[in-house]
Amino acid sequence: MEITTHEAYHQQWQDCLAANGAVAHNAHGFDRVSYCRHRYSNDQFWEVKLQSGLHLEWIDDDYHRDLCVKSEHDYNVPLVAKFYLSGEHHVRCPSIPGVPAEYCEAAGQSYFFALPDIEEDEISLANQRVQLLRIYIEPSFFQKLGFDSASLPSLLQRTLEQGDRRSYRFHQSLGNMTPAMKVALQQILQCPYRHETKRLFLESKALELLALQLEQWFVLEQGEKSSGNLKAADIECVHEAADILLKELSHPPSIIALAHRVGLNEHKLKVGFRQVFATTVFGYVRTQRLEQARQLLLAEDVTVTQAALTVGYASQGHFAAAFRKRFGVNPRSLRR
Structure with a gap:
């Protein structure tokens, strides 16, 4: 050395x-x-x-x-x-x-x-x-x-x-x-x-x-006091669940299946997402899908339809509406 x-x-x-x-x-x-x-x-x-x-x-x-x-x-x-x-x-x-x-x-x-x-x-x-x-x-x-x-x-x-x-x-x-x-x-x-x-x-x-x-x-720092009934191990499980959703955004597991995979009950998983990410499990998936789609449109030669399908939207109309609500622009504007 x-x-x-x-x-x-x-x-x-x-x-x-x-x-x-x-x-x-x-x-x-x-x-x-x-x-x-x-x-x-x-x-x-x-x-x-x-x-x-x-x-x-x-x-x-x-x-x-x-x-x-x-x-x-x-x-x-x-x-x-x-x-x-x-x-x-x-x-x-x-x-x-x-x-x-x-x-x-x-x-x-x-x-x-x-x-x-x-x-x-x-x-x-x-x-x-x-x-x-x-x-x-x-x-x-x-x-x-x-x-x-x-x-x-x-x-x-x-x-x-x-x-x-x-x-x-x-x-x-x-x-x-x-x-x-x-x-x-x-x-x-x-x-x-x-x-x-x-x-x-x-x-x-x-x-x-x-x-x-x-x-x-x-x-x-505050442990259980900051996290309601969630222990440190529960919080790690919530982060693990979020990582699973990121990897499987196009076809995410159900909340029951996700809770089972990370070792939490359904209630704790829902509470954990609200406390750790300040959103629901569904809200987290939607936000991450739209962000991934935005990155695809900015970085790769893909159409709006391809980006929507890649992140799990079957309807281009629903995708465009959600995208405008999230980012304030039409997804087509990123392809110009």
Whole structure:
């Protein structure tokens, strides 16, 4: 395994980028995509400047060497929300109260953390592709949105209330990404808009991801109190049921069959969907069908009829009406 510092790694990346990389700037200057191949990995790096206090980064690294990067976090580093689509990082940061000395950030998981003024080692193993989204949030951003700190999860609440950021460092694992998070991530990566409309769309999706994380955090923090009669195991079953529906959208199982497959009774499944996703099982299927159809129409050469049939609509008229109600546009307008 090769060991380097963050500064040396960044300098090598910049040198390789200048020598054989490629950079694409948005004409309005709020985002930039960089492509580079260097001794450790093949990289794609997309950074987006959103409104003041909010910044988004997409990282897609294909590693061909084991690498350990030693970093020193500045005192004023922002809060970070992190979502892994593939790969993993192993992290060491010993002697930090409230933070595990070693932990792993892995595919399908999301995290929220505040780690100012620390030293850490981030280890990336060869022969893996790491894809992740980071959202940087300045503490003042929550105040800008009008949040009362008392309405936030306790760890975040204490961090925002302390003048000294070092007083409450934390690294919170929030478990499996919810289906709604996965949809929002794909919408960011497949954004169909340009110019300032693109920026507005990306900002809305970043805020949606933060809202979904905070809600998931509340459920984890408050346990049964936040989830009515649902236990943590029941909530996992609800997420499993949602994953089944996503895989079988064109021919979803009945509620009774779905409940049986995940080990819940019908009542708990219905209650769970309302509490976890704020909708019914039917409402969840309808929303996901329409979102999948929208992505098909944007990304592939399919007709409206083909998109409707693919996601399980037998009637093109019913599909078009539901699509207009959901997105405010006729599905045919996406094929022009």
